[in-house]
Amino acid sequence: MSSKNIYGLTQEKYNLIKKYSLTLNDDLIWEFHHDKYHTIKYFTNKFAIKHSTLALLFNIHRLCYAKIKYFEKNFDKFKPYKYDYKVGFHECELFDMEFILHKPSNIIIDLRNLQSIKDIDEFKRFCNYLETFEGSH
Template sequence: MNYELLKISVPEFRDASLRQELGREKCKILDKYQLRSNTRLYWERYYEHQPIQEYFSHKFARKASPLGMIFYIYKLCYAKVKYFEQNWRDFVPCIYNWQSGLFEETELWDLEFIRHSKSGLILDLRNLARITKYEDFLALCNYINRQGMGRPIEESIFND
């Protein structure tokens, strides 16, 4: 793909061309967060009456998993991405239905909350973003594993 040509292309053509490289699930993420490409080939969101918010490069979107893209949007660190990608079989993506007052399972692209399958513990991505100390995140991982009767997490899993 000629990325230099795309940089000067009209936005609709540029978006359509770049989206062809991403696959259906990643495109659904772009749609959910209303992201469009810019001339530097970064995905960004235009807010009315606010500055444009740039999220990530197209190169990142190509290489990252859908979960990695969502975690990047929520500004979650690599250790969190790595932990949840390695243990995703133990979790279910959820959204909150305000009409029923319940958390409902959803597809990965629509993820806003994560439910631990064995314990029922629900994690809000916004709250995960507030965990800034590595030790606190490690404590959360160990708590989750204890709830599911798993083994404690060793720090070395985050160092590879």
């Protein structure tokens, strides 16, 4: 399978866009359109081409730049996870991620919990807490 797909995106990025039912508007902005609600604009196609799948996913979940940078830099310490009511938590492809497993601590982080951290100092404390587990493995 080709690493490039439609609109200059990798297959993984295209899978993410498909999962969230995003469409590209005339201004080349990926957006979600729902008949009963306002259209939600997420990012430009240029941004989608230039940035990682993780950055796109975090952007969809409205996570700040500091969180994107931290997880991009440290993603080797994490695994993408999702939840299925039949099998529970399980590893998945990055584009399908709903949770992140911190490998050294075995802590599963919900992307919605990351979204609730608004203060940079609180986020730094969160990162420092996770990093306390990293020296022991």
